[in-house]
Amino acid sequence: MTKIPVIVMIIFALGAFFLHLLALLNVFPLLLSTPILFFAILIIVHYINDRKRFRGF
Numbered sequence: 638m639t640k641i642p643v644i645v646m647i648i649f650a651l652g653a654f655f656l657h658l659l660a661l662l663n664v665f666p667l668l669l670s671t672p673i674l675f676f677a678i679l680i681i682v683h684y685i686n687d688r689k690r691f692r693g694f
Contacts (some may be wrong), residue, residue, distance in 0.1 A: 646681050653677040 653674040661662035 646684060648678070650674075650677040650681055682686065 641662055653670070653676075657670040657674045659665040660667040
């Protein structure tokens with residue numbers, strides 16, 4: 638069950654990247670796609686960084 642969040646995050650990041658590519662082609666507003674891509678990258682980095690942290694005794 639731990640692979641499901643990773644798969645969802647990768648799909649979300651790929652969708653955000655595709656949306657940003659459309660924005661660079663002037664099909665979608667750039668002001669909307671840039672924060673979505675940033676949020677997707679931020680969520681992935683936060684999840685990868687937070688998984689194996691020592692929580693204490």
